[in-house]
Structure formats: C-alpha cells, structure tokens
Amino acid sequence: MLTWLKNRLPEKRDILLALSMATFLVFSWSLRELFFNAPAFLLSFTVGNIVLIAAYMLAFALLESVALVLLMLILAALLPGALLKNGFAYKTSYLFIALGWLSVYLQFGMTNQPRVEFLAMQLAKFLAVWLTAVLLTHYLAPVRKIALDILDRMTIFFYIYAPLGVVSLVVVILRNLW
Amino acid sequence: MAQLSRRDMLKLITLASASLAARPLASALKPQSDASNPHVIIFVFDAWSAAHMKMYGYPRLTMPNLERFAERCLVYHNHHSSGTFTVPGTASLLTGLQPWTHRAYQLTAGGVVPNHRSHNLFNLTSASRGGFGYAQNPYADIFLYQFAEKNTGHAPHYSFNINNSIVSSTPLFQKDYRIAYASFENNIFRNGKGTSGSLYLGLIARLAGLSRYASLRKENLAEYPFGLPNAGGFFFLDAVADGLINAMRTFESPTAAYFHVFPPHEPYAPRREFIELFNDGWLPVEKPIHPLSRARRPFDELVFNRLRYDQYLAAWDAEFARVIEYMESSGMLEKSIVIITADHGELFERGEMGHNTLVLASPIAHVPLLISLPGMKKRIDVDAFTSSLDVLPTIAHLTGLPAPAWGEGLLLPELGGSADPNRSVYAIDAKTTSSFSAIERYSIAMIKQGFRLVEYKYPEFSAYEFYDVINDPQELQDLYPRNPSLAVKMKKELLETIEDFNRPYRK
Numbered sequence: 213m214l215t216w217l218k219n220r221l222p223e224k225r226d227i228l229l230a231l232s233m234a235t236f237l238v239f240s241w242s243l244r245e246l247f248f249n250a251p252a253f254l255l256s257f258t259v260g261n262i263v264l265i266a267a268y269m270l271a272f273a274l275l276e277s278v279a280l281v282l283l284m285l286i287l288a289a290l291l292p293g294a295l296l297k298n299g300f301a302y303k304t305s306y307l308f309i310a311l312g313w314l315s316v317y318l319q320f321g322m323t324n325q326p327r328v329e330f331l332a333m334q335l336a337k338f339l340a341v342w343l344t345a346v347l348l349t350h351y352l353a354p355v356r357k358i359a360l361d362i363l364d365r366m367t368i369f370f371y372i373y374a375p376l377g378v379v380s381l382v383v384v385i386l387r388n389l390w
Numbered sequence: 391m392a393q394l395s396r397r398d399m400l401k402l403i404t405l406a407s408a409s410l411a412a413r414p415l416a417s418a419l420k421p422q423s424d425a426s427n428p429h430v431i432i433f434v435f436d437a438w439s440a441a442h443m444k445m446y447g448y449p450r451l452t453m454p455n456l457e458r459f460a461e462r463c464l465v466y467h468n469h470h471s472s473g474t475f476t477v478p479g480t481a482s483l484l485t486g487l488q489p490w491t492h493r494a495y496q497l498t499a500g501g502v503v504p505n506h507r508s509h510n511l512f513n514l515t516s517a518s519r520g521g522f523g524y525a526q527n528p529y530a531d532i533f534l535y536q537f538a539e540k541n542t543g544h545a546p547h548y549s550f551n552i553n554n555s556i557v558s559s560t561p562l563f564q565k566d567y568r569i570a571y572a573s574f575e576n577n578i579f580r581n582g583k584g585t586s587g588s589l590y591l592g593l594i595a596r597l598a599g600l601s602r603y604a605s606l607r608k609e610n611l612a613e614y615p616f617g618l619p620n621a622g623g624f625f626f627l628d629a630v631a632d633g634l635i636n637a638m639r640t641f642e643s644p645t646a647a648y649f650h651v652f653p654p655h656e657p658y659a660p661r662r663e664f665i666e667l668f669n670d671g672w673l674p675v676e677k678p679i680h681p682l683s684r685a686r687r688p689f690d691e692l693v694f695n696r697l698r699y700d701q702y703l704a705a706w707d708a709e710f711a712r713v714i715e716y717m718e719s720s721g722m723l724e725k726s727i728v729i730i731t732a733d734h735g736e737l738f739e740r741g742e743m744g745h746n747t748l749v750l751a752s753p754i755a756h757v758p759l760l761i762s763l764p765g766m767k768k769r770i771d772v773d774a775f776t777s778s779l780d781v782l783p784t785i786a787h788l789t790g791l792p793a794p795a796w797g798e799g800l801l802l803p804e805l806g807g808s809a810d811p812n813r814s815v816y817a818i819d820a821k822t823t824s825s826f827s828a829i830e831r832y833s834i835a836m837i838k839q840g841f842r843l844v845e846y847k848y849p850e851f852s853a854y855e856f857y858d859v860i861n862d863p864q865e866l867q868d869l870y871p872r873n874p875s876l877a878v879k880m881k882k883e884l885l886e887t888i889e890d891f892n893r894p895y896r897k
Contacts, residue, residue: 237589238588238589238590241587241589242578242587242588242589245577245578245585245586245587246577246587248585249576249577252496252497252498252576253498253572253576254824255496255498255500255822255823255824255825256493256494256496256498256499256500256501256824256825257498257500257572258826261500261569261572264566264569264573265569265572265573265577268569268570268573268574268577268578269573269577269578269587272573272574272578272587272588273587273588276588276589276590276591280590311590312589312590314593315589315590315592315593316585316589318593319585319586319592319593319596320585322596324582324600325600325604326597326600331597384566387565387566387569388562388563388564388565388566388570389565390565
C-alpha cells in the first residue's frame, strides 16, 4: 500500500513547492483582509483582541492551505501521472494562482444572483489561462526553469507563514478548550 | 464490554425509577411562579418602529393581535431606544446603561466593556430567578454569550432557523464566541458583505449559500413570494413562534427570559396571505432628503419598502398571536410580567431605508413598549417620555429587588416611577467612533418637555434640528433656525452631557 502510494504521489520537493505557493496566496490574502478590516476593529476591540482575531485567521489559513494541497495530492494519486503528478509543483501552483485570481475577481464583481452561465464562463476563462501556462511550462525548458526557480524562492513564505499558522492554531485550540 | 449481572440490572432499574420519581420532587422543591413570584418575559422585535403601529397613530392596522393584547397592558406612547441599531439598542436594554457607558456602539462584535459585563438582566435577577436567553440576531446573541455567567439557559441564535450559516456559533467555538464571531463572520466568511478573508473557501461558501438560498426560495415560493426571512440562516415565521412557545414550556421555576426575534428586521418577507394587505392608496408625507442620507432613495422606493415592512409586521403579528394565545391558555400570562419592545426602530423617509444610517429621525428610536402584569385587565396609556434604560430598574422594582446600583434609567411611570416632563431622554448613533476614545462624531437626540433636539456632528455635516414632537409628530418643521429659548437651554444641557461622558476619555 505504502509503495503504491509512494509511486502515485509526487516528489516531496514538489509537494513543498506547491504548499509554499498555497500558503503564500492564502496567508497573504488573509492578512490583506485583516489589515483592511483593522481600522473598524480598532473601534471596538483591544489590540489583544485583534491579535486573537489574527490568530483565528492565520490558523484557518493554515488549514485552508493544507486542505488545498491535500486535495491536489489526492487528485494526483488518482489521475494518470502525466496529468498532475509529473510537474506537480508548477501545475498546482498555477492552478492556485488561477483559482485565487478567479476568487478575487468574483468576490469583487459577483452579484447576489449570479447566473450559472456567467460562473461557468469565468471558470472556463481562468482554466484556459491555467492550461496555457501549464503547456508553455511543459514544452519550453527556459520557462520551466524560471517557474521552478521562482517557486523555489517562494518556500521562504512557507517557512514564515507555517510556524505562524501553527502557533495560531494552538492559540485557537487553547482558547476554546478553557 | 463486561456483561451486566442480574443484580446490576436490578440496581440500574431501581436507580432509574428513583431518578424518575425524583424529577417531580425536584421541581416541587423549586419555587413555583405565580402572581407574587412571576416570570419576567421580555420579547424584543428587531427593528420595530412605533411609527408603524395604529395605537401610536399610524393609519394602518399592522398588528391587530398585538393591539388586542395591548388592551390589557401598560402602553408607553413615547418610549425611546437609546441606540439606533441592534448592538447599542440591545446592550442598553440588557444593561440599563447608556451606549456611552457600556461602549457597545459599533457594527462589530466588540460587546460591552469588561467593567460592565456583570451589569445585566440575568445577574440582576439571578438570586430569585433562572435565566433564559434567545436572540435570533447574531449581533444580539453576542451579549447573551457575554452575559452567560448567570444566563443559565441559552438557545443560540440559529435554534429556530432552517439552517445556520454562522461558523462561529458551532459548538467548537462556544467558549470564545465573541472573538470567533469577529474572526469568521466579520473576516473569514463575509458572505457578500465585502471580500472574504478565506481566498478559496470564502468564495465556495458564498456560492454554496447563494445556491442554497435559491433552492429554498424556489421551494417556498408559494408561501414566501418575496423570499425567505433570513437572520444568519433562513427561517420560517411560524417556526420562530413555535420555538418561543416550546422554550416557555420549559420554565418550571420563576424565570427571567429574554426573547429577541429577528422579524420585522429586513429582508421584509411577508407570507403570501399578507402581500395584498394595505394596498389602500395611502401615502406617507414626503420629506426632503436628509443631507446625511447616503442612500438618497427616491420617495417611490421608500413607499414600496414601507408597504413590505407593514405587510411583514402583519405576518409576524399573526404568528406572535399564537405565542400570546399559548401564554393565555396555559395560565402563564397570569404569572408573568410580559414586556414587549424593540431594540431600535426602522426608517422609511428622508432618503433612508432601514436603520443603517446616520440620520436620527424619530422612527428609528421611537419604539413600542407594552407591559402586561399578572392580573391586569385593562389598558393604561402612559404619555411620559421614557427610555429603554428604564426597563431594567423597573423589572427590579416589580420583582422586589433593589434597583441596580449601576443603572442609569428610572422607574417607568405607573410602575413605581412618575412622569417628569423635565427628564432628558437620549438616543445616540456613534458607530463611526472608537469605544476607547471620546465620542467626537455622532448623531444624538435629546427629548425633553415634548421637544426633540438632534445634533449631527460629522466632518462632512454638522447641524442641529429641533422639533415639537407632540404637535408635529411627523417632524416636518425644523424649529431650530428660529432659535427658541428651549432649544438654547437643551443645547447647553446636551453639550454638557456630551462633555461629561467624554471627559474620562480625553487625554
């Protein structure tokens, strides 16, 4: 079973790169939201309260990042290797960027009664961008090198955000236990 | 697992029978409620303005059942909430404190400041009564969590809803609800009230919520043609009334209960049988758009929404009639002090709709107050100007408790207090100001001797307005430009009051 799983899953390095991109996107957006709302929070919460709110946000961001990568790992294990496992780092990272961009776009521009056709069209557009980027990276070695170099450098964010997320998660658990 | 022996089995049966027998014994040992030791039951209807009730002079009979119930109540005609939206309105009602004292006056989950957290209804009555709290509005529910120490029974806001879209109210976060609410509902999942802090799940949750709403709306279109009522989760009006009745059925010993229901808060969602009501051609007086109106809604739109609000009031009244009927038929009414009021009113004039506004026009603070006492048979009308702060000391008086030392209200006239025309009653909106600093930006109203002075103080607009509330209840004529002597006197007093409550916060 373990051998099967090992064969189906991407390289550890690829997983780390994907996780780095996920944490970078999720945590950065989360912090942006926190700073955006901070002036309103300052009106009725103490600084201590706001730090706790940040802890909730970062803990949730950690869980969201991990869940996202886990989902991709499951897909990679189930799908044929050529589709996702090979080039896992850049394929998933591009997907995270495309879906993140789509999410921001829709959050700003979506009405309360979005039409299914509208949503499908937006999703198709962003997936087309993703697919183009994946194909370019797959077939052009220089592009692949640049992409992987950039992803390599993104790991710094993982090493910053992940410990913050873990500490926050502990804080949230402790607050709700006692 | 080890098997139970015959002896163990017998022991268990004996214990079970004893515990069953002990239940009535235990409840017999508890003090029973009766006319001399009554329940205190407070019903708060969210965003319910006195300006829409026939008994207060509105041309439409929006709530016939409640008006019938009022025939055995004390009816306060000039009652005012000290806050203009849920957070300050509820906090003042539950603590008996001015918004500038409890400091909960923003549209957030900040709650009451720590030094006033023990100053509340449940603490006040805990020696003689159990407590029970239910607030369907999540922002009001925050206070029930805050005051949970003595609030022995608590039904969370979603208890009578079809669903719960509030993450923080899942059992996981019960111990840290206020911070969890601010984190999830004000940040991580905004559900369309801004961007969500969760990049991916925020959008998924929003789409899932919209899809759920669309399907629920479709399913219930026949009954709710304008959509389902929604308060952090969709609900049916009859389910809320049933919930209240079932909650009251559990009151074995004298209880201080706080029921804060969402209707008639927007979205105004009357049931089908009420949507033809009030197509009477009546039109309210058109008032000029207020300089502070941000929405600047046209008159036609305000008239349309006013009609929906009135229909929604009628729909809620029909359901609440069952609650009254239950109290009457079960005898509960005769052993309860029943208080029916609102946390704040609602506005359909001067370009503004709802209560998320800085415009402090009368309908937003003028709220109904009905009080029924055990044995009461006929209606008593009280014209004195009263405040939501008065409810708590009056409860103390009626239940034989000493007045709360912290309270800032007075005893209500006819219930231990007397009418004082020189009394000043306040309502304030300071949602743009910090809880930790002096209140420098505000809309504040002060009522005295039948006149209402309003001060607006914002960087973009500062002004005074002065109305004769008795002779000009629609407030069509601003008397302030004529500089009447009473306005000058009231302005001086108002500024002194503001200075007094701001002094501790000035550096």
